[in-house]
Amino acid sequence: MSVRQLDTRTVTALVADATAAPSMHNAQPWRFRYLSDAHTLELYADLSRAMHRTDPGDRALHIGCGAALFNLRVAAAHAGLTCAVRLLPDPADPQLLASVHLTPAATAPDDTDDLRALYPAIARRHTSRHPFEERDVPEDVRAALAAEAAREGAELLFAGTWHTEAVLELVRDAESRDALDAAAAEDLARWTRRGPDAGTAVDGVPEYAFGPRPRDGRSAMRDFAGRRPVAGRGGAAFERHPHLALLSTHGDTPADWLLAGQALERVLLRATDAGLATSLTSHPLERGDLRMLARDPVSGRGDVQMVLRLGHGPSGPATPRRPVTEVLEITQRVREV
Incomplete structure (x- = not known):
């Protein structure tokens, strides 16, 4: 596939795919910030969506954000981009969970094909709260x-x-x-x-x-x-x-x-x-x-x-997602770490 340019439309599409990830109670406890000058997407924890009673240490919050990060990696591979991911890059800002530097893929990393192959499943994956068949998983x-x-x-x-x-x-x-x-x-x-x-x-x-x-x-x-x-x-x-x-x-x-x-x-x-x-x-x-x-x-x-x-059973209905405009901020300012 042709390599997309890192324009607003591409970044918005990447974040839309990222936010299809599961999260505890579908709280979607994430927000993204794109630093266009640095071609970097930052993933933040949205603590306004934390569950301080049932997830007091924010463990489930981090797991949901990690799932969104993986979707972002898959979507980037599908778009012909490579990701350089740093987890928790700033000790002074624990809400900054990851920074993802995006570049056109001149040479595809070893796992690009595997990630790209998973892309269609992002839209098809839904949590199923229905009965499954009494049938073994091979x-x-x-x-x-x-x-x-x-x-x-x-x-x-x-x-x-x-x-x-x-x-x-x-x-x-x-x-x-x-x-x-x-x-x-x-x-x-x-x-x-x-x-x-x-x-x-x-x-x-x-x-x-x-x-x-x-x-x-x-x-x-x-x-x-x-x-x-x-x-x-x-x-x-x-x-x-x-x-x-x-x-x-x-x-x-x-x-x-x-x-x-x-x-x-x-x-x-x-x-x-x-x-x-x-x-x-x-x-x-x-x-x-x-x-x-x-x-x-x-x-x-x-x-x-x-x-x-x-x-083996029904895939379950899709649950709603917040508009990307609510979770993505685009800025030109390079963040100093």
């Missing part, structure tokens, strides 16, 4: 997804039968605790969109994306309706043996969380490309005592950052 696909995570410095471990049951118990425990925790309910209420608000939302999880209510209360995902009724929402039996995978990193710092986000999105895009439906849950990881229990004590290593559910 071993070669599992191996390929684990390899994708490893390319970003993370580990993807598919849970065995007993481990899956243990994680499901942690999800139910988290649900029960939230039902008694007014602070957690506030975060959930802030980011769910119901009734007329669902059709005009630009963020959060609208009721049309809640999926059916599990008939037996058995699901690997958070129920965004909680105990609130939703008109027209039916129930369904979810798979008895969900395929869960745990994404872990070797450390548990903001840099590790950004790496986890990039690995997460790489895995999700590859899974989408392989015809799998996906959903995520951080619910059993939001409380320190439950998060420690999520790790497989036999083969698990590192810190669990996300639980993925994969399988």
